[in-house]
Amino acid sequence: MLTNLESNFEELIKKQNIQNFDIRKKLLKKFIKEGFPDKNTEDWKFSDFNKIINLKFPNLNINFGLDKKKLLIKNQILNNFEHNKIILANGELIEIDLSFENKDEVQIAQFDKRNDFQINKNTLLDLNEALSLKYLDIKISNNYKFKKPLVIYHLRNESLNSKIINLNINFTLGENSSLCLVNNFNDDNESNFINLKYNFELSKDSNLKNYLVDGQNNNNARYLFININQKNNSNSENFIFSKGSNFFKTEIFSNLYGEYSSSFINGIIYLENEKHHEIKTNINHLSANTKSYQLIKNVLKDKSRGIYQGKIFVDQIAQKTDGYQLSKTLLLDKSTEFNGKPELEIYADDVKCSHGSTSGNLDEEAIYYLMSRGISYDQSKKLLIDGFLLEVLNKITDENIKKYLTNLIN
Amino acid sequence: MLEIKNLKAVVENKEILKGLTLSIKPGEIHAIMGPNGSGKSTLSNILSGKKGYEISGEIQFENSNLLDLEIEERAHKGIFLAFQYPIEIPGVNTNNFLKTSLNSIRKARGQKELDAIEFLKLIKEKATQLNFDQKILSRQLNVGFSGGEKKKNEILQMSILDPKLAILDETDSGLDIDALKIVSEGVNKLKNGKNSFLIITHYQRLLNYIKPDYVHVLKDGKIIRTGNFDLAIELEKKGYQSL
Numbered sequence: 001m002l003t004n005l006e007s008n009f010e011e012l013i014k015k016q017n018i019q020n021f022d023i024r025k026k027l028l029k030k031f032i033k034e035g036f037p038d039k040n041t042e043d044w045k046f047s048d049f050n051k052i053i054n055l056k057f058p059n060l061n062i063n064f065g066l067d068k069k070k071l072l073i074k075n076q077i078l079n080n081f082e083h084n085k086i087i088l089a090n091g092e093l094i095e096i097d098l099s100f101e102n103k104d105e106v107q108i109a110q111f112d113k114r115n116d117f118q119i120n121k122n123t124l125l126d127l128n129e130a131l132s133l134k135y136l137d138i139k140i141s142n143n144y145k146f147k148k149p150l151v152i153y154h155l156r157n158e159s160l161n162s163k164i165i166n167l168n169i170n171f172t173l174g175e176n177s178s179l180c181l182v183n184n185f186n187d188d189n190e191s192n193f194i195n196l197k198y199n200f201e202l203s204k205d206s207n208l209k210n211y212l213v214d215g216q217n218n219n220n221a222r223y224l225f226i227n228i229n230q231k232n233n234s235n236s237e238n239f240i241f242s243k244g245s246n247f248f249k250t251e252i253f254s255n256l257y258g259e260y261s262s263s264f265i266n267g268i269i270y271l272e273n274e275k276h277h278e279i280k281t282n283i284n285h286l287s288a289n290t291k292s293y294q295l296i297k298n299v300l301k302d303k304s305r306g307i308y309q310g311k312i313f314v315d316q317i318a319q320k321t322d323g324y325q326l327s328k329t330l331l332l333d334k335s336t337e338f339n340g341k342p343e344l345e346i347y348a349d350d351v352k353c354s355h356g357s358t359s360g361n362l363d364e365e366a367i368y369y370l371m372s373r374g375i376s377y378d379q380s381k382k383l384l385i386d387g388f389l390l391e392v393l394n395k396i397t398d399e400n401i402k403k404y405l406t407n408l409i410n
Numbered sequence: 411m412l413e414i415k416n417l418k419a420v421v422e423n424k425e426i427l428k429g430l431t432l433s434i435k436p437g438e439i440h441a442i443m444g445p446n447g448s449g450k451s452t453l454s455n456i457l458s459g460k461k462g463y464e465i466s467g468e469i470q471f472e473n474s475n476l477l478d479l480e481i482e483e484r485a486h487k488g489i490f491l492a493f494q495y496p497i498e499i500p501g502v503n504t505n506n507f508l509k510t511s512l513n514s515i516r517k518a519r520g521q522k523e524l525d526a527i528e529f530l531k532l533i534k535e536k537a538t539q540l541n542f543d544q545k546i547l548s549r550q551l552n553v554g555f556s557g558g559e560k561k562k563n564e565i566l567q568m569s570i571l572d573p574k575l576a577i578l579d580e581t582d583s584g585l586d587i588d589a590l591k592i593v594s595e596g597v598n599k600l601k602n603g604k605n606s607f608l609i610i611t612h613y614q615r616l617l618n619y620i621k622p623d624y625v626h627v628l629k630d631g632k633i634i635r636t637g638n639f640d641l642a643i644e645l646e647k648k649g650y651q652s653l
Contacts, residue, residue, distance in 0.1 A: 369497045372458045373511035373567065374485035374518065383510065387501025387550070 002032045008062040009130075015064060018133060019113035027117070027130035034123045043122075043251075046307040046339040047278045049223075052247055053193070057221055060193055062131060063090055063163035076155055076186050080407070081400035083182070084150045086136075090157055091167040091194075093136060098150075105144035109137045124223050128197045132168035142174035142203070149180040149209075149401065154196075160189045170199045173206035173234075180209040180398050185244070187218040196224045202234035204258060209237045211401050214244045215408045221247040232258030232287075239396055240267030240296075241405055242277045249278040256283070256290035256318075265294045266395040270409070271304035271336075278307035281325075285318040285351075294325035297392045298359075299385055301332035309341040310355065316347035323351070329359035330388055332381075386410060411436050411606050412457075412575055417467035418631075419452055426452045428631030429467070434575070439607045441617055443642060444628035445650040450610045451494060453628070454579040457608075458491040459484050471575070485511075486518035488574030492564040492581050499551040504563070507551050508533065512570055536569045540596050558589035565596040576600070577608045582616035594619030614646040627653060 009028055013021065037043070038050035053060065077085070086108070087095040093110055112134050120126050140146070156165070173179055187194075202208055212224065222245045228236050240250050254263035269277045283292040298306040312323040329338040342355035362384050370380035389409060396402040412434040419427040426449045434440050444450050456463055459481035469476040474487060499507075512532075513523040524532065537544045542562050552560050561581055568576050578597070582590055597607065597620050609620060617625070617639065625641040626633045627650070634653060635641065645653075 363497075363499075365497050366499050368460055368481065369493065369499070370507070370511075371481035372485055372491055372493075373507075373571070374482050374515035375511055376482050376514065377480075379510065379514070383502050383507070384499065387499060390501035 002035060004061060005032055012062055012064060016133070020117065023117045024130045027119070027126045030119070031123050031126045031130060034126075037123060043280065043309075046309070046341070047247075047249055047276065049247075049249070052221065052276065056246065057162065057191055057193055059162045059191075060164050061162065063160070063165050076153060078151060078184065078404070080404045082148050084146070084148055085153065086150065087153045087155065088167065089155045090160060090163075091132070091165045092134065094155075100148040101146060102144070105141040107137075107139040111135045111137060122225070124195055125197060125225060127164070128166045128168060128195045128225075131164060131195075132166040132197070136167075136169040137172075138169065139172045140174050140177040140179055143176045144174065145178040146180055149182050149398065151182040151184055154183065154185045154187075154194075156187050156189045156192065161191055163192045165192055165194045167194075167196045169197070170201075171208075172201045173203055173208060175203040176205040177203070178207035178209075180211075180401070182211045182401060183213060185212075185214045185222070186216050187220050187245075188216070190219040192220045194220055194222045196222070198224070198226045200226070200228040200236070202228065202230045202236060202261075204232040204234060206231075206234045208235070209398055209401075210239070211396070211398070211405075212238070212240045212242075212250065213405065213408070214242050214248055216244045218244050219246045221245065222249070224248070224250045226250070226252045228252070228254045228263070230254065230256050230258055230261040230263065233260040234258060235262050235264075237264040237397060238266070239401075239405075240265070240279055241270075241408070242267060242279065243270045245275070245277070247276050249280065251280045251282075253282045254284065254292065255286060256292070257286050258290075259287045260289050261287070262291040262293075264292070264395070265296075266392050267296045268389055268392055268409075269296065269298040269300070269306040269308070270389075271298075271300050271306060272302040274303045276305045278309070280307075280309040282311045283313065283323065285312070285314045285321040285323060285348075287315075287318055289320045290318060291322040292324070295392050295395060296325075296327040297389055298327065298329040298338055299332065299388065300329065300336035300338060303335040305337045305339075307339045307341075308357075309343070311343040311345065312353055312355070314344075314346040314348050314351050314353065319348050319350045321348060321351040321353065323353040325355045327357045328388070329357075330385065331359060331361050411472060412608075413468070413470040415468040417453075417456070417469065418465070419449075419456055420464040421452070421462060426463075426631055427456075430628070430631065430633055432626065432633060434606050434608060436574075436606055437601075437603045438624065439601075439609065439620065439622045441609045441611060441622040441625045441642065442628050442633075443611060443614075443625060443645055446612075448628045449631045450628055451579055454491055454494075454577045454608075454610055457484075457577055458489060482514065483518075485571070485573075486515055490568050490571055490573035490576045492561075492568055492576065492578045494579040494581075494583065496552050496555075496560040496564055498553045498555075500553050502551045504547045504549055504551045505533070508547070508567065508570060511567070515571060532570065536566055539599060540566055540569065541592050542566055557584040558586065561585055561589065561593055562596075565593050569596055569600055572600070573605065575606050575608065577610070579610045580612065581609075582611055582613065590616065591619065614642040617642050629653060
């Protein structure tokens with residue numbers, strides 16, 4: 001498959017006018033040489049992606065563009081709350097709707113050329129940079145606060161199959177600005193690999209809420225790489241709802257460069273039917289008085305597998321760091337597996353850092369109690385699972401999104 | 411209403427009930443007293459359908475073979491167990507639980523389910539009767555409830571679900587005098603001459619407030635004596651050793 005990619009790429013070049021051709025080709029060759037990460041790569045030890053791709057997505061090739069006729073957008077749009085929209089299909093920009101905002105304060109641009117390519121340790125980023133033909137760049141002016149959430153709809157052509165789809169978005173939040181972003185991953189197509197790279201630059205005093213929603217059952221593999229660079233007193237709140245995709249790995253780097261910056265990463269991995277999802281976080285406390293908090297809850301059934309690798313790094317200058325992470329897992333049957341790898345790497349001496357992890361199955365005594373009140377076994381289980389997830393849903397600070405996600409789960 | 415014949419129960423190779431026979435008619439209040447380890451809680455667990463026992467013997471409840479019914483079906487038929495140790499369930503809102511419970515039972519009985527407004531009205535009425543602070547009902551089920559609040563919550567559930575047979579498993583343990591009064595008043599208000607009560611207790615104290623028609627002594631897995639309220643007084647004076 002990998003060798004096909006190169007000839008595939010040549011074909012793409014003939015069809016489209018591609019910028020940064022040489023560096024792209026170099027990155028692609030590097031990717032082809034190194035391949036998809038496998039379990040020998042430390043960061044992928046619980047998710048042998050190479051094996052998963054070969055087993056479930058053996059015929060991947062490059063996506064040649066979008067047939068807009070086959071797009072069904074209307075029934076995908078959320079009507080739960082008022083919001084701005086960016087609609088992407090197969091990684092291409094289809095529509096921008098910022099009706100609730102002052103358009104002078106938000107700049108959205110699409111580029112096909114850039115000069116900041118880099119060689120990555122992560123081969124999937126090489127692949128992303130080689131094949132993302134367009135980049136979305138979203139800038140929010142100083143002191144501008146979004147009035148309504150911005151929902152990015154990630155749609156695909158219905159007929160799309162076995163394609164590699166790449167997307168690369170850069171966000172810059174100006175000083176004292178704020179954005180509530182919802183990423184809605186809706187796919188009803190099959191067997192594609194969707195490779196997403198987000199970068200956020202948070203200026204001082206800015207506030208990002210970043211909600212990732214993979215709620216709809218689909219047979220795609222997805223890798224989402226998020227890098228967040230944070231200046232003084234900026235705050236990022238991330239929530240990952242990881243459920244629908246066949247495979248989904250979300251990897252977040254949160255770099256707390258500025259004093260009093262803080263990062264929150266909360267999430268739910270809720271799986272059945274042999275799905276395999278991972279959340280990997282890297283919080284880098286690089287300045288004094290920074291704070292991070294992570295709570296991940298997993299509910300696994302029917303041969304599914306969940307993974308949470310959470311790393312907290314504290315630089316020697318990052319005194320008074322407050323870092324916390326906890327994961328709790330419900331294994332609903334014996335066929336499921338959860339792997340947790342908490343990691344603390346601390347070089348400062350005046351810090352408060354802790355981690356914890358629990359896993360178990362549903363409390364039989366609680367089920368008995370509920371059933372003795374006339375509630376069926378299935379409904380008792382559901383009440384307990386919903387109850388288990390409530391704690392982490394309550395971490396969502398946007399009330400509309402909390403309601404939307406709670407309904408999605410119930 | 412309830413006919414138990416020669417009930418035997420084994421758990422982990424240990425025989426707990428060794429041939430228990432008991433008959434309860436509509437409108438009657440029965441008390442079962444007995445020392446620790448005599449099988450009192452096992453009896454209430456088996457009646458409510460808890461798994462984990464090897465059971466022989468017969469239990470008829472109205473026209474059903476109770477042992478054939480699932481836990482929730484027994485609740486639908488009108489059996490209610492007030493737990494000795496009501497379990498804490500994080501994340502489950504008490505009001506929501508009560509509504510789900512009531513509507514599950516109503517649905518199974520072919521009655522119309524209550525909507526939010528009808529339910530709130532009912533809850534308000536019952537909570538006021540029991541002098542139960544409604545604020546507690548918006549909290550997570552039994553989480554952080556005091557011992558008294560947990561027991562009162564059981565009685566509140568009982569009064570909402572309006573069972574035919576209510577089993578109170580040591581509901582009096584851990585209650586102060588005021589809570590004991592509230593709990594027993596709750597039971598007394600619920601009595602309507604048709605429904606029956608099975609009160610399991612160590613002490614005569616609760617029976618001063620809820621007058622039983624029959625008092626049974628359970629010892630070593632069997633009922634060894636049956637009498638009226640005087641038997642409870644005698645036990646309080648002389649203890650179980652005298653039997």
